[in-house]
Amino acid sequence: MLAPLALLSLPGATATNFPASEAFEQCLRDAMKGVTSDRAADEVTRACREQAQGSLAGETDLPPKALAKMVVHAGFGWGVFSGSLYNGNSNYAITQITVLLTPMKKSDAAQAPAEGREYDIALAVQPLSKAALSLPIPSDNTLEYSWKITKARGFKTR
Numbered sequence: 362m363l364a365p366l367a368l369l370s371l372p373g374a375t376a377t378n379f380p381a382s383e384a385f386e387q388c389l390r391d392a393m394k395g396v397t398s399d400r401a402a403d404e405v406t407r408a409c410r411e412q413a414q415g416s417l418a419g420e421t422d423l424p425p426k427a428l429a430k431m432v433v434h435a436g437f438g439w440g441v442f443s444g445s446l447y448n449g450n451s452n453y454a455i456t457q458i459t460v461l462l463t464p465m466k467k468s469d470a471a472q473a474p475a476e477g478r479e480y481d482i483a484l485a486v487q488p489l490s491k492a493a494l495s496l497p498i499p500s501d502n503t504l505e506y507s508w509k510i511t512k513a514r515g516f517k518t519r
Contacts, residue, residue: 388485392484392485392486393405394492395490395491405487408487419516420514420515420516423450423453423455423512423513423515427450427453427513427515430449431447431448431513432446433446433447435494435508437498437505437506440497441496442460442462442495442498442508443494445491446486446492447490448487448488448489448491449489450515451519452518453515454486454488455485455486455513455515456483456484456516457481458510458514459479459482459511460509460511461477461508461509461510461511462480462498462506462508463476463477463506463507463509464506465506465507477507480496482494482496
C-alpha cells in the first residue's frame, strides 16, 4: 500500500479528498509523466480526481475544430498500439479518445474491405500538453492495422 501514500504527497491530494481507486492512481501515473510544475501537478490531480469520481461535469465530445488540433504519433509493435498525443487546444482538456483499428489485408479487388473496430482509450491530457497512450491489440493473427482517431471527449477549461 505504498502507492496511495506516495500519491498523497502530490499537491492538492489530501486524505480527505483522495479517491481511493485504481483508476485515480493509474490516471496520475499516466498523466504525471513530464509534469514539471506545481500548477500542472495540481491540474492533473484535479482532473484525475474528477475522472475517478465518475463522468466529468461538462464532459462532452470535442467539436471538429478541437479534434483537428490534436496531434497523434502512434504505431504498432509487440501486440500494442502506442504512442503520444499532443493536445493543441488551449481551452479543452482531453479525457478520452476513440481509435478505429482496421486490419489491413492484401489488396484483392474481389474482396470487400475489412471491417474495423473502435476502442476507447482513457487519458488525462491538459491543454497544450502531451501524454502517452497505449492499447493492447486483441490477437486475431493480423500483423498490420490502419488506424484513425474518430472522436475525443473532454471538457472546457476556460
